[in-house]
Amino acid sequence: MSPLPGALAGLKVIDLTVMLAGPFCTMLLADQGADVIKVEPPEGDNTRRFGPYMADDEQRIFGGYFQSVNRNKRSIALDLKSAGGRATFERLVAGADVVVENFRAGVMDRLGLSYEHLRAINPRLVYACLRGFGDPRTGASPYVDWPAYDVVAQAMGGVMGITGPTPDQPLKVGPGIGDTVPATMLAFGILAAARHADRTGEGQFVDIAMYDSILALCERIAFQHSYTGVVPHPEGNGHPLLCPFGLFRAADGWVAIACPQDRFWRDLCAAMGRPELGQDPRYALNNDRVAHKADVIAAVTAWTETLTKAQVSAALGGEVPFGPVNDAADIFADPHVAAREMLQPVEHPGSTHTAIIAGVPLRMTRTQGRVRSRAPLLDEHADAIRAEFGIGVAD
Structure with a gap:
């Protein structure tokens, strides 16, 4: 029995995006069955030339960067600076x-391909854009002309301001959340606008700013500052409002332990062989533990650092919110990852x-998204796409 089509089967998406943020957004749609047509310049998306490459790959058509976020898409090459390329693009949009x-x-x-121009061609069109600081159509930022990448969004949106070992040493978050978080929000916005278009026949302009998305991700800094006047700063591996809640050293690495609920604190104390701490009124409630954070963290660390990650897991797994800090090798070997099919093979x-x-x-139980195909070769699907849209080769 062949798999059911994805939940977004029938949704046609024209994808002009490059780098990480935009392609990650359209990948999310493609994974759920949308027909994503990647329109590339004649020389191809620049990220085709990014690594890493397989050791035996002498062709280097594309590397892992491009493969990861452009799976499940089809490619057609168009020169949008030429009259012919623009005409073909307009036919696709229609x-x-x-x-x-x-x-x-x-x-x-x-x-000559503005939202207003394309809307005249297709009034149902959902036109979605992702920029560093948004589009003037939805709110003119003073930074509208600034280029932006992940690191810029992380810096300005607030995440670096609360990430780091000490208050005066901000750090970039490892994965490119300045790209992937706005991309995910844009995918949500596209589906919301598509739902509206289905109901009313009316398309619209959908705009995400990378800055805005990271600010929204860091929502607690807004209410902390508003409610208390405090300017939150990096606090290492802890949490300003919850305790214990963060990373603790083990004999062979690090583990995450989180006890936002008081019963978890009591369970942790029992597992540590320190039940008296769970009954101590100085640490009974979360706010009490926050007030005595240094004592709490010292007590937990004194226990975890004598044990391996596996031993802490044996003691806490299933009882207290806990997880080992995994590297890529750990993830590849984890049975959870295999059971959830979170690592997918592609040619x-x-x-x-x-x-x-x-x-x-x-x-999803009925329309599970999946990795159906590798990333496309440049212009690989041009003939099929032209035929589907009734576009002649000379157009």
Whole structure:
């Protein structure tokens, strides 16, 4: 029995995005069955030339970066600076539901392919864009002309301001959340607008600013500052409002322990062989433990640092919110990851080896999203796409 089509089967998405943020957004749609047509310049998306590469891949058509976020998509190459390329693009738009781009503000306007122009061609069109500081159509930022990448969004949006070992040493978060969080929010916005278009026949402009998305992700800094006047700063591996809640050293690495509820604190104390701490009124309630944070962290660390991660897991797993700090090798060996199919094999052109990329985290009982195909070759699906949209080769 063949798998059911994805929940977004039938949704046609014209994808002009490059780098990480935009392609991650359209990947989320493609994973759920949307037909994502990646429109690339004649030389291809620049990230095709990014690594890493398989050891035996001498062709280097694309690397792991491109493979990961462009799976499940089809490719057609168009020169949007040419009259013919723009005409073909307009034909695609006429038959599509969504256009997604992440150029700087004004680029599409200068190409003669503005939202207003495309809306006249297809009134149902959902036009979605992702920029560092948004689009003037939805709110003119003083930074609208600034280019932005993940690290810029993390810096300005607040996440670096509360991440780091000490108050005066901010740190970049490891994964590119300045890209992937806005991308995820944009995917949600696209689906909300598509739902509205289905009901009313009316498309709209959907805009995400990377800065805004990271600020929204860091929501607690807003209410902390508003309610108390405090300016939150990096606090290492702890939490300003919960205790114990953070990372603790083990004999062979680090573990995460979280006891926001008082009963978890009592269970932790019992597991540590220190039940008296669970009954001590100085530590009975979360706010009490926050007030005596140094004592609490010292007591937990004195226990964890004598044990391996596996031993802490044996003591706490299933009883207290706990997890070991995993590296990639740990993740590849974890039975949870296998059971949830979170590492997916894909073929890689130019290599005899199977590549492994991250899977689809959203689980659905009827229309499960999946990795159906590798990332496309440049212009690989041009003939099929032109035929589907009734576009001649000369158009």
